[in-house]
Amino acid sequence: MKQTVQMDRIQEKMAPGVITLEGFLGTDRRKLIDILLEDDEAVKRLNLSHSQLAQRMVELRDAGMRGLGEFIDVAPHFEVRVDSVRGKLPCPFGDPGIFPKTNVTVRNLRADREIVFTDLHIHMIGSHGFYEGKGSKFRLEPAELAAILEVEPE
Amino acid sequence: MLTTFLITVGAMAALGTALAVLMVIADLTVGNYGEVKITINDSKELVVPGGGPLLSTLMAEKLFIPSACGGRGSCGFCKVKITSDVGDYLATELPWITEEEKKENIRLSCQVKAKKDLSIWIPEELFNVKEYRTRVERIRDLTHDIKELTLKLIDPPEISFRPGQYIQFQTPEYELSSESVYRAYSCSSNPSQRDMVELEVRLVPNGICTTYVFQYMKEGDEVTINGPYGEFFLRDTQRDIVFIAGGSGMAPIKSILLNMVEKGIDRKATYFFGAVSRRDLFLVEEMRELEKKLPNFRYVPALSGPKPEDKWDGETGLITEVLDRHLSSGDNVEAYLCGSPGMIDASIKVLSSKGIPQELIYYDKFA
Numbered sequence: 001m002k003q004t005v006q007m008d009r010i011q012e013k014m015a016p017g018v019i020t021l022e023g024f025l026g027t028d029r030r031k032l033i034d035i036l037l038e039d040d041e042a043v044k045r046l047n048l049s050h051s052q053l054a055q056r057m058v059e060l061r062d063a064g065m066r067g068l069g070e071f072i073d074v075a076p077h078f079e080v081r082v083d084s085v086r087g088k089l090p091c092p093f094g095d096p097g098i099f100p101k102t103n104v105t106v107r108n109l110r111a112d113r114e115i116v117f118t119d120l121h122i123h124m125i126g127s128h129g130f131y132e133g134k135g136s137k138f139r140l141e142p143a144e145l146a147a148i149l150e151v152e153p154e
Numbered sequence: 155m156l157t158t159f160l161i162t163v164g165a166m167a168a169l170g171t172a173l174a175v176l177m178v179i180a181d182l183t184v185g186n187y188g189e190v191k192i193t194i195n196d197s198k199e200l201v202v203p204g205g206g207p208l209l210s211t212l213m214a215e216k217l218f219i220p221s222a223c224g225g226r227g228s229c230g231f232c233k234v235k236i237t238s239d240v241g242d243y244l245a246t247e248l249p250w251i252t253e254e255e256k257k258e259n260i261r262l263s264c265q266v267k268a269k270k271d272l273s274i275w276i277p278e279e280l281f282n283v284k285e286y287r288t289r290v291e292r293i294r295d296l297t298h299d300i301k302e303l304t305l306k307l308i309d310p311p312e313i314s315f316r317p318g319q320y321i322q323f324q325t326p327e328y329e330l331s332s333e334s335v336y337r338a339y340s341c342s343s344n345p346s347q348r349d350m351v352e353l354e355v356r357l358v359p360n361g362i363c364t365t366y367v368f369q370y371m372k373e374g375d376e377v378t379i380n381g382p383y384g385e386f387f388l389r390d391t392q393r394d395i396v397f398i399a400g401g402s403g404m405a406p407i408k409s410i411l412l413n414m415v416e417k418g419i420d421r422k423a424t425y426f427f428g429a430v431s432r433r434d435l436f437l438v439e440e441m442r443e444l445e446k447k448l449p450n451f452r453y454v455p456a457l458s459g460p461k462p463e464d465k466w467d468g469e470t471g472l473i474t475e476v477l478d479r480h481l482s483s484g485d486n487v488e489a490y491l492c493g494s495p496g497m498i499d500a501s502i503k504v505l506s507s508k509g510i511p512q513e514l515i516y517y518d519k520f521a
Contacts (some may be wrong), residue, residue, distance in 0.1 A: 003252055007302050007519060016332070017226060017333070018226065019226065019228050020223075020226075020228060021223075021226075021332070021333060021335055021362060022362075023332075059468065065496045066472070067430075067458065067472075067496075068400065068428060068458075068472055068473060068474065068493075068494065068497035068500055069400050069401060069428075069493055069494030069496055070400060070429065070430045070458060070494050071430050071459070072430075072458065072459070073459065082494070083358070083401075083517075084494050084496075085229075085337075085358050085361065085496055086229075086231075086337070086338050087223065087228070087229040087231070088228075088229065088230055088250075089250045090228065091227055096249070097249065098230065098249045098250065100495070102356060103359055105359060109347045116359040118362065118521065137360045138360060139457070
């Protein structure tokens with residue numbers, strides 16, 4: 001699929017130093033459309049949807065909020081901490097609103113694995129199917145995300 | 155055929171050269187704004203080179219506006235009121251500006267350019283903000299994910315701040331960051347120790363600054379800070395005080411308490427500090443020492459998930475639950491909170507339910 005001019009502009013906003021110091025693309029040199037398509041395929045192979053993953057992230061974040069900034073047990077075998085640092089970020093896709101720099105750390109105690117995501121991740125995955133480019137410090141691999149958060153096909 | 159080709163190539167080269175020359179001339183004329191005058195609070199005037207972003211232009215004049223993103227328009231901190239015409243809001247400003255702020259002509263100083271004379275208004279206390287070269291005198295582990303930094307001032311050699319205020323720490327370029335960035339940290343030291351500041355830094359996953367502090371910075375390194383900033387400080391009243399904090403939110407409260415000891419402020423004060431388990435508690439001995447020096451001060455640490463090996467016989471539960479149990483009435487009480495937005499929002503609900511009016515609840519939200 002060919003990348004539109006509008007998507008070119010979005011990709012420019014994802015470059016290092018525009019919205020964040022590191023940008024959203026890491027070392028990925030592909031067109032944004034190709035990044036999105038490949039991750040979309042990966043999620044489909046898991047028999048999941050982006051909105052299902054985002055919904056699970058929201059559930060765990062909301063459950064973790066009860067810890068008031070510290071780790072709290074979340075059934076059946078998770079520990080979740082919702083912590084914030086000063087600042088907010090806009091969505092590189094140009095959606096209205098700004099997103100607090102909230103870090104949600106989820107520990108899956110049964111799998112002994114941990115993953116960290118932000119409010120902006122939840123939005124970008126749920127609304128755009130965007131998990132950041134390969135090599136980005138903040139990239140979330142769809143399969144890893146699904147496994148750690150235990151998102152099952154409906 | 156060859157002649158036509160060569161003529162075409164020559165013409166293209168000449169056109170390219172002409173365009174490049176035109177761009178250089180345009181840059182030197184149209185893009186040269188000369189000197190512009192910035193009037194601040196109708197009382198101070200700066201004559202500066204025109205054309206640059208207002209934030210960096212003021213910074214070059216040693217006037218520091220709080221900014222956490224280094225001028226990329228991604229933190230929304232560097233707001234100033236501009237009382238002269240600087241044109242319409244830019245798309246990059248709009249996400250950060252409320253309708254109320256639009257009416258007040260509040261702008262992001264990193265996005266507005268000083269292309270002509272400007273008149274701006276900034277809080278008076280920003281005139282006291284300076285940049286300081288410092289040396290890292292000590293790095294101490296407070297918990298598994300919080301470090302205490304002691305920064306000895308080099309130039310200027312002394313700082314003046316109110317207990318509770320924060321500074322901005324400049325993370326230099328390093329292996330994981332191609333440019334320097336600023337992050338805000340509350341001072342935890344007593345302001346009377348004017349030749350140093352102490353900070354408490356909690357590790358943030360993938361954080362540029364905290365990764366630098368935890369993995370790269372060494373004692374003896376030079377780092378730059380600027381400050382002080384902030385409106386979080388103890389009000390001069392006779393009300394009872396409730397302090398609430400968690401994690402590195404300890405920092406400003408500790409500074410306030412040290413200052414209370416020194417000033418002999420012995421108002422009734424209770425400090426609720428929330429942590430998960432014993433390994434997340436720190437400075438407990440220091441707080442117990444402060445209890446001895448301030449007879450009306452009580453420190454109430456609480457663990458939300460103590461482990462059996464902690465052998466904890468103190469308060470348990472979320473800090474809001476402990477607060478709810480201990481605070482019977484909000485009469486004649488004011489509160490000071492520092493920590494995550496979730497903790498602060500939940501604590502405000504409890505404090506309000508006890509009858510403490512919103513205007514007597516002061517907080518420093520990490521948001």
